[in-house]
Structures are given as C-alpha cells and as structure tokens.
Amino acid sequence: MKYEESAKVELKREMVKDLDKEIIAFLNDHGGTIYIGVDDYGNIVGVPQDLKDEYDEKISAILTNNIKPNSRNKVDFSYNEDDVLTIHVKEGDSKPYYLTEKGPKPSGTYIRVGRSKRPATDDEILTMIRD
Numbered sequence: 001m002k003y004e005e006s007a008k009v010e011l012k013r014e015m016v017k018d019l020d021k022e023i024i025a026f027l028n029d030h031g032g033t034i035y036i037g038v039d040d041y042g043n044i045v046g047v048p049q050d051l052k053d054e055y056d057e058k059i060s061a062i063l064t065n066n067i068k069p070n071s072r073n074k075v076d077f078s079y080n081e082d083d084v085l086t087i088h089v090k091e092g093d094s095k096p097y098y099l100t101e102k103g104p105k106p107s108g109t110y111i112r113v114g115r116s117k118r119p120a121t122d123d124e125i126l127t128m129i130r131d
Helices: 019-027 049-066 122-130
Strands: 009-012 032-036 075-079 085-089 110-113 116-119
Touching (some): 019 032, 019 049, 019 110, 019 116
C-alpha cells in the first residue's frame, strides 16, 4: 500500500500527544484516516508489537475521556498487514466535536484545512451548531 498525506489522510511516525485534536478535526470535517507507523514521506516504520496494546488503550482513552460529544461509534482502529495502526474517522453528526477540557470554543475545537488541522473560529463553531 502507498501512503500519502492529503486532506483526508494524516501520517504519523508514532503516537503523538495531540492525536485527539487530529481526530476532532476529521470528525468536524468530512472524515478521514490517520496512519500511525508511517513517516511524512510515506515510508512504513510500523508499530512495534510491544506498543500495540499501549496504543489501543491510549486511543480508547482519548475517545472516552478527551472528546465530546461521544465519538466512539465514529472511529474504528486496527492494525493492517504493514503493522500500521489505521484509524478511520467518519464525519461526525453531532458537530462541533471538541476537547472535553476546553469546551466548544476555538481553543478546543479543530477543523481540517488541506493537509493540516487548525483551531476553528467562533464563526465556524456557530455554523456547525446551526447546521
């Protein structure tokens, strides 16, 4: 499989601290896929076997504790044949999604713009609420 970053694909070499923000950005957009175990150039590094349980627990904790409203039924994750953690995020139907600790404001609400995420503006958050 060829890995390439795009508006709907995010590549991460390893588990990152702000994975919750990446998931939120896809939930608030049209969905997407995050691959962990692939560098920015699309080279497969994989997830070592001894980290797989830890990564699974971290993602479950993010979905349970860090993101509101509940997004568990919008996110699926598993390891593929390349030992790459594949996180499929569907578009959310209860927008805006936000960091639990920050609430639905620019410091806690993210959107996908091109190949990156950014904080949503107050107007973008209001539009999500109205829609």
